[in-house]
Amino acid sequence: MTALEVRHLHKRYGEHVAVDDVSFTVEEGEVFGIIGPNGAGKTTTVESIAGLRTPDSGSISVLGLDPIKDRAEVRERLGVQLQESSFPDAIKVAEALELYSSFYRDPADWRELMELLGLTDKRTTQYKALSGGQKQRLSIALALVGNPKIAILDELTTGLDPQARRDTWRLIERVRDTGVTILLVTHFMDEAERLSDRIAVIDGGRVAAVDTPAGLIAQVSAVQQVQFRVSQPLDKSLLTELPDVTTVEITQGRWLVTGRGQLLSSVARALARAQVVAEDLRVAQRNLDDAFVAFTGRAPESPEPSERKAD
Numbered sequence: 506m507t508a509l510e511v512r513h514l515h516k517r518y519g520e521h522v523a524v525d526d527v528s529f530t531v532e533e534g535e536v537f538g539i540i541g542p543n544g545a546g547k548t549t550t551v552e553s554i555a556g557l558r559t560p561d562s563g564s565i566s567v568l569g570l571d572p573i574k575d576r577a578e579v580r581e582r583l584g585v586q587l588q589e590s591s592f593p594d595a596i597k598v599a600e601a602l603e604l605y606s607s608f609y610r611d612p613a614d615w616r617e618l619m620e621l622l623g624l625t626d627k628r629t630t631q632y633k634a635l636s637g638g639q640k641q642r643l644s645i646a647l648a649l650v651g652n653p654k655i656a657i658l659d660e661l662t663t664g665l666d667p668q669a670r671r672d673t674w675r676l677i678e679r680v681r682d683t684g685v686t687i688l689l690v691t692h693f694m695d696e697a698e699r700l701s702d703r704i705a706v707i708d709g710g711r712v713a714a715v716d717t718p719a720g721l722i723a724q725v726s727a728v729q730q731v732q733f734r735v736s737q738p739l740d741k742s743l744l745t746e747l748p749d750v751t752t753v754e755i756t757q758g759r760w761l762v763t764g765r766g767q768l769l770s771s772v773a774r775a776l777a778r779a780q781v782v783a784e785d786l787r788v789a790q791r792n793l794d795d796a797f798v799a800f801t802g803r804a805p806e807s808p809e810p811s812e813r814k815a816d
């Protein structure tokens with residue numbers, strides 16, 4: 506069954522078009538990733554789904570409901586963890602969870618969530634005294650406290666150290682296993698690849714591609730790369746003139762040959778003809794970073810880990 510349907514979403518701020526034309530569908534139980542460069546319109550899209558922004562045109566259906574017209578019903582079914590959520594400094598972990606759970610008709614057991622998120626021993630700690638990782642876990646707990654069918658997680662692990670990020674991923678997998686549909690906005694390609702069943706690449710307010718992580722990678726893997734060092738000097742033109750080769754770069758003695766088709770065997774034959782041995786030969790494995798570059802023309806940004814510590 507369809508959990509979310511976004512059709513031709515368009516949203517501008519004044520003259521600035523933040524979301525031009527975005528459409529996608531998310532099935533129940535899916536983890537659906539959204540990736541794209543800064544300012545691509547990802548947050549505006551998820552805020553519109555959450556009913557926090559009113560689209561200028563297009564339609565959004567959340568479990569068959571309209572986020573603006575059916576705001577109260579959507580609130581009951583949708584949990585939102587947005588970028589940089591802030592809470593009153595003095596509120597304690599247990600107080601925040603209890604308070605938020607009181608906003609919902611059929612809340613989750615907030616004590617169980619506190620335990621699941623590893624916050625029980627911080628129950629009496631004030632928000633301001635929590636570490637970055639703990640704040641992040643609290644905001645995830647608060648997104649889940651209404652027992653939502655769909656959770657929106659925006660920049661889930663930005664600012665966390667690698668260990669805390671991996672812990673958070675495991676947590677999200679556990680949440681997914683309970684059947685919650687997850688919409689995940691992320692700058693981290695490894696995170697998107699690990700957690701998402703499907704991913705939308707958004708660029709310039711439009712969907713550049715939607716596919717499984719493997720599907721996105723396969724779409725760009727027609728381009729291949731071979732790297733090696735040469736056992737003796739080699740005339741570069743012997744490779745550049747091969748029909749399967751598009752570029753040849755040499756950096757600090759390392760040859761990087763990009764091309765298509767039977768690239769590896771063409772290069773190997775050319776080297777053999779020149780009686781040159783390829784040392785330390787590597788055939789580049791395509792990953793989601795490459796797909797991101799191919800679809801957006803830009804390298805993914807890795808947000809700087811903040812000063813905050815995970816725990």
Ligand SMILES: Nc1ncnc2c1ncn2[C@@H]1O[C@H](COP(=O)(O)OP(=O)(O)OP(=O)(O)O)[C@@H](O)[C@H]1O
Binds near residue numbers: 524541542
């Ligand atoms: N409240 C606002 N008023 C004016 N412009 C805005 C507002 N919010 C966002 N924008 C602009 O709209 C565009 C899309 O922003 P949005 O936050 O949706 O992108 P994003 O893909 O989530 O970016 P990031 O990855 O940096 O969070 C950007 O150019 C942004 O500067």
